[in-house]
Amino acid sequence: MKINSRIFTTVLFSTIVFISQERSFAQVIPDQTLPKDSVIIEQGNVILIEGGTTTGGNLFHSFKNFSVPTGSLAIFRNGVAVDNIISRITGNNPSFIDGILSTQGSANLFFLNPNGIIFGPNAILDIGGSFVGTTAHSILFSDGTEFSAQNPSPTLTLSVPIGLGFNKTPKTIKVLGNGSNLILGSNQQTGGLGSPVLGTGASPTGLRTRPQKSIALVGGDIDLVGGIITAFSGNIQIGSVAEGQVFLKNLSSNLTLDYGEIKHFKNIKLDEGALLDASGLIGGNISLTGKNIFLERGVVAISNFGDSSSGKIEINAQDSVLIGPPNPAFSPDASAGVLSQNFFNGQGATIEINAPRISVRNLGNINTLNFGQGQGGNVNIKADKNLEIIGQPGSVISSFILNQNVGDGTGGNIDIHSADITIKNQGVVTIFNLGKGLSGDLTLTGEEVKIIGGGRENVSGDFIPSSLGTITLGQGAGGNIVLKTKKVFLQDGGLINATTVGEGNAGNINLVAEELIEISNPSISNDFNEDNISRIVTSADIPTGALRDQLSLNVPLGNSGDIVLKTRDFRIINQGQVTVRNEGLGQAGNLTITANTIDLNNLSQITATTASGEGGNITISSHDMRLKNTSEISATAGGTGNGGNISIDTDFLILFDDSSITANAFAGRGGNIDIQALGLFVSPNAKITASSELGVDGTVTLETIETLDKLAIRTIDRMKPIDENMAKSCLTDSGTSRGTFTYTGASGLPLKPTSGVDNSPTIIKIPQPPENFTPFVPKDLSEPSHSEWKYGDPIVEATARIKTADGRILLVSSPPEEPYEVLEVLCNFKTDSTAS
Numbered sequence: 001m002k003i004n005s006r007i008f009t010t011v012l013f014s015t016i017v018f019i020s021q022e023r024s025f026a027q028v029i030p031d032q033t034l035p036k037d038s039v040i041i042e043q044g045n046v047i048l049i050e051g052g053t054t055t056g057g058n059l060f061h062s063f064k065n066f067s068v069p070t071g072s073l074a075i076f077r078n079g080v081a082v083d084n085i086i087s088r089i090t091g092n093n094p095s096f097i098d099g100i101l102s103t104q105g106s107a108n109l110f111f112l113n114p115n116g117i118i119f120g121p122n123a124i125l126d127i128g129g130s131f132v133g134t135t136a137h138s139i140l141f142s143d144g145t146e147f148s149a150q151n152p153s154p155t156l157t158l159s160v161p162i163g164l165g166f167n168k169t170p171k172t173i174k175v176l177g178n179g180s181n182l183i184l185g186s187n188q189q190t191g192g193l194g195s196p197v198l199g200t201g202a203s204p205t206g207l208r209t210r211p212q213k214s215i216a217l218v219g220g221d222i223d224l225v226g227g228i229i230t231a232f233s234g235n236i237q238i239g240s241v242a243e244g245q246v247f248l249k250n251l252s253s254n255l256t257l258d259y260g261e262i263k264h265f266k267n268i269k270l271d272e273g274a275l276l277d278a279s280g281l282i283g284g285n286i287s288l289t290g291k292n293i294f295l296e297r298g299v300v301a302i303s304n305f306g307d308s309s310s311g312k313i314e315i316n317a318q319d320s321v322l323i324g325p326p327n328p329a330f331s332p333d334a335s336a337g338v339l340s341q342n343f344f345n346g347q348g349a350t351i352e353i354n355a356p357r358i359s360v361r362n363l364g365n366i367n368t369l370n371f372g373q374g375q376g377g378n379v380n381i382k383a384d385k386n387l388e389i390i391g392q393p394g395s396v397i398s399s400f401i402l403n404q405n406v407g408d409g410t411g412g413n414i415d416i417h418s419a420d421i422t423i424k425n426q427g428v429v430t431i432f433n434l435g436k437g438l439s440g441d442l443t444l445t446g447e448e449v450k451i452i453g454g455g456r457e458n459v460s461g462d463f464i465p466s467s468l469g470t471i472t473l474g475q476g477a478g479g480n481i482v483l484k485t486k487k488v489f490l491q492d493g494g495l496i497n498a499t500t501v502g503e504g505n506a507g508n509i510n511l512v513a514e515e516l517i518e519i520s521n522p523s524i525s526n527d528f529n530e531d532n533i534s535r536i537v538t539s540a541d542i543p544t545g546a547l548r549d550q551l552s553l554n555v556p557l558g559n560s561g562d563i564v565l566k567t568r569d570f571r572i573i574n575q576g577q578v579t580v581r582n583e584g585l586g587q588a589g590n591l592t593i594t595a596n597t598i599d600l601n602n603l604s605q606i607t608a609t610t611a612s613g614e615g616g617n618i619t620i621s622s623h624d625m626r627l628k629n630t631s632e633i634s635a636t637a638g639g640t641g642n643g644g645n646i647s648i649d650t651d652f653l654i655l656f657d658d659s660s661i662t663a664n665a666f667a668g669r670g671g672n673i674d675i676q677a678l679g680l681f682v683s684p685n686a687k688i689t690a691s692s693e694l695g696v697d698g699t700v701t702l703e704t705i706e707t708l709d710k711l712a713i714r715t716i717d718r719m720k721p722i723d724e725n726m727a728k729s730c731l732t733d734s735g736t737s738r739g740t741f742t743y744t745g746a747s748g749l750p751l752k753p754t755s756g757v758d759n760s761p762t763i764i765k766i767p768q769p770p771e772n773f774t775p776f777v778p779k780d781l782s783e784p785s786h787s788e789w790k791y792g793d794p795i796v797e798a799t800a801r802i803k804t805a806d807g808r809i810l811l812v813s814s815p816p817e818e819p820y821e822v823l824e825v826l827c828n829f830k831t832d833s834t835a836s
Contacts, residue, residue, distance in 0.1 A: 027040070033090065034156075038061045045071055046072070050077045060147065062087070064090060066087070066089045069099055075104070076104065080105050094115045101124070110134075112149055116172050117133055130252075132215075134173075141159040145157045146165060170242070175223070175224045177225070177273075196341060209230070222267075224276075229275070233280025236287070239287075240289070240290035274298035276298075279302055282308045283309075283342075296326065301340075302340055304347070305344065306346050311350075320358070321355040323338065324336045339367050340367070347376075350377050350412075355383060358381060359388045359390070366401045373437075379403060379415070382417045386422065389427035391428065399428070400427070404431075405432070414442045429468045433504065448486060449487070452492055453491065468496045469481070470507045472558065473543075474502050478507035483511040484512050486514045486516075492534065493532045501542070508564070517569075518571045519577070521576060522574070537577065541583050556586065560581060560587065562590045563580055572631070576604045577604070578606045579591075588615055590616050593606070599626050603631065604631045607635070610639075613637070613639075614644070615635050617645045620649070622649075625653045632662070640668050642670075645671045646671065649676045650677050651679065655683065655688070666694060671690055672701070675688070677703070799825070803823050
């Protein structure tokens with residue numbers, strides 16, 4: 001295994017520093033600050049550390065310098081009654097450990113040097129208990145005392161250590177090494193999709209603990225440059241703090257650190273193949289806490305090889321978590337990521353990442369796998385400000401958050417909370433199910449979700465789009481996708497998909513966006529390729545390429561899932577799609593869209609299609625709906641399947657420019673189309689059809705026309721001659737000519753927007769009164785009825801326009817009882833005392 005240049009430079013620099021110091025710097029030198037000082041016995045390369053001051057279960061040591069050269073062995077000689085070996089370095093030099101650091105019995109070892117600690121590539125821990133390495137200035141005890149390296153005091157305590165005290169600017173802890181051969185995501189290493197990641201729990205080098213013990217490194221900056229830390233079924237705690245107090249809990253078993261009083265943190269970096277591994281028969285725990293946490297070329301991993309539940313991988317950052325190298329020039333022969341695996345009947349470790357900003361980039365990944373009858377680990381991500389998954393187009397693998405279920409058990413869930421979520425350049429968030437068990441579900445909650453394309457075919461010929469999805473390739477059902485957000489943007493080939501290529505049914509997609517869902521592409525492609533377009537799809541697909549060859553997949557047997565979309569504004573632009581589809585023997589899912597406005601433009605589609613099964617139904621509810629420029633809503637069934645139904649309930653529906661709404665079948669019955677709208681506007685080149693090529697055509701029901709007929713174009717069945725009606729008019733009796741009366745019947749309204757109004761109405765002038773005309777005086781001026789007029793009641797002609805005391809303007813045929821003001825007399829109108 002080669003040593004890279006960065007590690008070699010670091011080790012060479014450290015070696016030069018050690019040579020330049022006096023010989024004692026490379027050894028262990030007591031400082032004589034304890035009541036009973038430490039005693040050092042050198043036997044060749046063996047350094048025996050005896051003496052020290054014992055108080056209760058604590059053995060205290062204090063040194064001026066402490067380093068273990070390459071090939072050397074430093075052994076703390078302690079009695080079986082000692083629980084904790086507590087050592088401090090009070091000099092001014094950092095400690096360089098490149099040999100073996102050992103204790104006797106099951107005692108825990110605290111190693112405190114405020115000047116810094118460097119573990120070389122040959123460093124080995126042989127500790128019976130847990131190990132705490134720290135650059136704190138003191139160790140805190142439960143009785144309020146402290147064991148300080150900066151203010152040495154002979155006062156020692158019987159109490160157990162409970163914490164670490166840090167002054168400002170604590171020094172760095174470095175772990176150097178040759179790196180692991182652990183590779184995440186590479187087909188060469190893992191054997192392809194669904195294969196285990198090899199190498200966890202078995203690293204022969206690096207810092208190791210005994211089974212089910214803990215190792216904690218707590219200091220300023222923490223750098224692992226090719227370093228490997230392994231705790232078999234144990235616990236790894238990495239903390240980077242700027243100042244304050246860190247408290248210890250459960251020291252004897254599952255050590256955890258409490259950072260509740262820390263306000264400022266420093267940085268943690270894993271690079272050059274660094275590895276943190278807490279795998280075992282009982283999966284352990286790993287925790288990283290700092291300001292910025294960089295997994296540039298490093299892996300954090302837990303594999304559970306037993307039947308018990310595993311622990312947790314927890315990464316908490318005050319500012320950011322970055323998984324992947326800082327630039328795209330990253331070879332897949334090294335990995336950056338977080339891994340949880342479950343092999344038998346237990347449960348995989350949960351992965352929890354919390355930070356304001358989280359970035360998975362340049363082939364970085366978060367990966368959980370379940371191979372047994374147990375349950376896969378969950379992935380929980382919380383990014384208060386933003387989460388981004390940015391891939392590297394054209395690569396064999398991509399940046400991803402991935403959950404895989406291969407066995408008979410249940411796959412884990414992916415749960416993401418972030419104000420802003422961006423997936424682009426072949427970034428992938430996916431749940432795979434290759435086994436018999438149920439898949440996990442994928443949930444996203446946030447303010448804005450953007451899935452932006454940029455994917456292209458890799459060297460294997462497979463196209464990897466930027467996507468958010470669940471896929472089942474086996475007998476188990478696929479996972480569901482739930483999105484709750486304000487805005488969703490799918491751009492330039494972005495994809496949300498729930499797919500089956502096996503026997504199991506595809507999952508469902510439920511997307512609720514308070515303000516907007518937009519599915520768009522930058523332009524219309526003449527060379528149409530579905531892989532390059534933005535879309536939301538549930539499907540049963542016939543596999544192609546490497547996926548088909550690797551897993552020997554054929555025609556899918558499962559059903560497609562359902563899609564439910566709810567938003568205020570819904571836009572599909574430039575060949576965007578929303579589709580439920582089944583290319584196999586099963587049924588298509590149903591598609592439901594609820595929005596205030598729905599716009600489809602430039603070859604965009606909402607479709608439900610099957611190759612041979614029953615067609616899916618499409619249900620749409622909106623206020624305004626527009627299809628323009630050859631856009632389409634269709635439900636189509638091939639083979640003997642019946643076409644799906646289309647139901648649209650909207651205020652206004654517009655179909656222009658070759659757009660269409662169709663429900664078609666081949667040999668089965670064509671689907672039905674039911675449209676209810678206040679207004680329907682269809683251009684001559686648009687169409688609404690329900691048909692079957694060989695079977696019975698479906699039906700098209702347009703509630704629009706019937707509704708308009710009832711509301712706006714009811715005609716009088718037997719219209720009397722106009723001359724006869726006008727002769728009896730009050731206006732005729734008044735002796736004035738007030739205009740014309742036109743009666744057109746139903747022809748007064750156009751049949752459609754492109755039709756003109758009937759231009760040949762009957763026009764009759766109101767006749768002039770004869771010379772001997774006697775004005776007409778209404779005989780009945782009785783109190784008017786205030787009952788509401790209904791269709792079929794007699795029509796009473798108004799004789800005046802008045803204004804009531806409360807400001808209402810009324811047309812009346814007789815004076816009302818309440819006070820009023822006459823605004824206009826249309827005919828003879830007799831006022832009474834109530835008039836003003």
